[in-house]
Amino acid sequence: MSLFTMPSLGADMEAGKLIEWLVKPGDHVAKGDIVAVVETQKGAIEIEIFEAGQISALLAEPGQTLPVGAPLAQIGTAEDAAPAVAPPPRGQPPQAAKPPAPPVAPAGGSGGPRPASPAARARAAELGLALETVAGSGPGGAVLLADVGAGAQGHPAPPMAPAGDGGPKGRPGLDLTGMRHAIAAAMSRSKRKIPHYYLSHEIALQAAQGWLAATNAARPPDRRLLMGALLVRATVRALARVPEMNGRFDEGGFVPSATVNCGLAIALRGGGLIAPAIPDAQDLDSDAIMHRMRDLVARTRAGRLRNSEITQGTITVSSLGETGVDALFGVIYPPQVALVGFGAPRVRPLILDGTLTPGLAVTATLAADHRVSDGRRGAMFLAEIDRLLQEPDNT
Amino acid sequence: MTPQEIRAAFIADLIGIAPDLDPAAIGDDDHLQDDLGLDSMDFLNLVSALHKRFNLPVPESDYPRLATPSKAVAYLAAMLAA
16 A cells, blocks of 8 residues: 655645546556646646556545645555465456556546636636536637636626736736745745856857758648747757766756656746746657647646646756747756756847848856856757757758 | 738737737737747747748748738738739
8 A cells, every 4th residue: 555645846835725526436556647636826737647547545635635645545566466365265266367447538628627727617616517518619629718808607707806917918816925935935935955056158040940840841830830849859869968967966966867858937927937847858859849839838838737848857958938038047946956047049240151141049047056057068058959949951 | 811811810810829919909010029029939930820821832031921910911921922
């Protein structure tokens, strides 16, 4: 027997609210199955289980807020089920012959949990509506805030949250105060514990831009690439030369990671920020990176991230996209040891072969942990990203 | 399709890729990036959705013509009529 407990989804998390169970007692689960949805300051997170077994009992009710480490369910593992004493009763196949647990349906697929945006979840909870009773019109049938409104006809309109500071037109629902608190806790810890150093380097992007325009011209929109995917791909590849930028700094010191789980800082419209990671990014080409980035952004917006995605990053890339300022100097997301920032690519005066030429360029920055690396290695990292972006077709 | 139908379809696709936006709060002259906060990935997802719905190619060089709901409706109407 073992206990499945409320996971820590970041050093700043103290408690989470169980939103729904996706398994019931008697269900068999495999490592990596999504078994529950927990509402945190980062929105609704799908929780995976990290051992195989059979659910013996559920120990928490949806709606309960529980501290990290609190027992959620009891799991019977393979050792428990091993027939050490008696053979299995007649007519029942032995444990080992049982079919594997059915694969969990992909998010949005039929039979899986009902996907819903955090705002929709919050509103449904306010109204006392079960999400299963609401028809979803979002991606993959996800329940959106408007759907909950439609499903609640006849209910009095709930009070709207104050519109805030007049920023972008976001909807209320996500706990932005809680998210701000979580960001504050993580960033304070980072600045208190991590001796950051910063480097900055301008990278010409004409080669990448030319390759991108030629590649995209022949493709339908859903197969087009963004410059952001090339920047992430170059960063991931460059880590092969500077492995001390990729890993985690725990109590015992720095542990480099064999895989690159590349976090992407994704800004939320209402304010706040989440940095889910693309696991095993070292094996992905530009198309695959782009596909994973689209998927992560879409699921971040719809509130369907998984706990492994928000806890297992080994480096983070923060990119301002096309509209923004020239450079950003990041705060490392602990326990990682480096953050690469890209400002907005812009046409700037460049000196090429001794001639002043207008050309697209981006300012790449590195915030890195001085306990692990020095500026010389950091400079090598940014220079390698630059070199790789000059040969974008070599992917 | 009438401009009203095109607008309704455009807003539906916009909400599909940005479910946190309130459809009632979107103005015809709101800039998708500056006012509504779409990033380049959201914008590309919107172009993909419009491509699927209207079966139009929407090359990158036409992206500026989708900058606001009113511009986008005019662009889509012109392309559908062509």
